[in-house]
Amino acid sequence: MPQHRKVTIIGSGPSGHTAAIYLARANLEPILFEGMMANGFAPGGQLTTTTDVENYPGFPEGVMGGELMDKLREQSERFGTEIVTETITKLDLSVRPFKIWREGSEDDAEPTDTTDAVIIATGASARRMHLPGEETYWQNGISACAVCDGAVPIFRNKPLAVIGGGDSAAEESIYLTKYASHVYVLVRRDKLRASKVMAARLLKHPKVTVLFNTSATATHGDGSLLKELTIKNTITNEESKLPVNGLFYAIGHDPATSLVKGQVNLDDEGYIVTVPGSTETNIPGVFAAGDVQDKKYRQAITSAGTGCMAALDAERYITEHIEEAAPADEPASNGSDAQK
Template sequence: MAPQHRQVAVIGSGPAGHTAAIYLARANLEPIVFEGMMANGFAPGGQLTTTTDVENFPGFPKGVMGGELMDLMRAQSENCGAVIETETITKIDTSSRPFKIWREGSEDQAEPTDTADALVIATGASARRMYLPGEDIYWQNGISACAVCDGAVPIFRNKPLVVIGGGDSAAEEAIYLTKYGSMVHVLVRRDQLRASKVMAKRLLAHPKVTVHFNVSPTDALGDGNLLNAVAFVNNVTKEVGKIEANGLFYAIGHDPANALVKGQVDLDEDGYIKTIPGSSETNVPGLFAAGDVQDKRYRQAVTSAGSGCMAALDAERFLSELESEAAETK
């Protein structure tokens, strides 16, 4: 069977992927969206499907559930004319155009299942977690990996909170959480912070922050509904204890979902896809990146949506130029 060809394909179904699809569909480019089924460990819709209340996405004054927000984005993509396939893409080849795409289960075949003149990669990233005993019970019921996303939730206000990590992100998140929590405890597994000197000094001097060195969390404790404490062990003395806390925030890094493009496109030192500043363009003409797979600084739903818009506009311009070049050679 001949590969199914589209002018443009979108791989990923988070805010970046669906926003790109909406713009591409409105430009009459009939995009296909491969939303993935448990790709990168998430259901279609990405990381937001694992969250509860989203209170910082514009247009929802009373907030919206993460899963509901992604359902609405998906419906809008379809209403605009995007074709959505619940398929996981396991292999692409960007060495020649059209780009070759293989769906899950077909990667060993010589012929691709799909081709496209342009590709938008919006595969996202996943926050690193420790999977402590009890974490499955209290995830999004006291445990989070995004202070900016969840810090203002009522269950954390004026309550003691815990941040795990020792880098700049951990310092930033801990200081951010002091706006809401009564006290923020930072657990650092080593005897010093990895954060920059400026951030470390700011963190250590903050009156609402206590930094615990040589400490690792061991258990997430609670009443079966909400987290209320974090058990720990001192890595030097082996002494154990617990900190009463209504919130546990991971700040130990993210892993961009770059497996599809690794070795085919330029990545930075942390594995994020490099894009030309101010655009979604990569070093491969016709290949565009949007969302958390190329954004290691902001990682917000709204910034992902914005970069999806950029990718769509960049792809539309690229395809228009391709069409003009083809017309000139006739």
């Protein structure tokens, strides 16, 4: 028989654990599937790959990303959340209760779990180029989040590089000028993809140099910190060295939404669409929190905030609707009006 829970959380970043804390304290006995290398990350998500986190409230001296996630996990467990280190590979949101399959179950097998409500908190992963030397200097000079890491001492008053040509790259480059001695923006093409306003702001900034038709091909350092990039002119193929102490990727993120694709409404970039001002999706009883639905802020604290919202939305849904829910296996409404 499948194991049934009122609320299931899929994902173990700040949003998932915050939702779990709220739901557990509300005596809803949530189960949280933290996954095992789901989306390429260990349980805890992207923060497990970071070092110092200096902008999460409550830690005046900063905190290591892994330590922060350990504390959130401990808090979830303290209030009674069941945490399962397994990956969910399939969801059926077309019937009620919703059906869930854990990794290792056969496609034609009965679901391993069922749930009345589900919170999708599977996150997103920053795109990386995996340049030679990148693994050595990841979080030791190479980052995918200027807002998260730009103020770190190793970047202050140092030359930095940003890869990307869109609005995000322009915004992050301008942000980094607060700390850097100079910012080089590497753009593969001969023009920026950013909006005219952002492009003009970037090009006229006195601390920014945009290198068009340029790509990075390798990273170099002293074994501890990044010191230099090899860059190549994409037209002439001529290579040269660019002395920088920081490299920031601004080439986009990939939300982990394959689990719900074709069932939950996604935007053009693959992020889950939620009703403005809530975490509700187009399917009643399905909620989304954290980076899987947030392509603008993507911060640990904003993820935690939407995790709180999702928990409160799910609790309200259970209270108001579950006793009136359709019998098991009755087709579920797709809630198409929810987005109108």
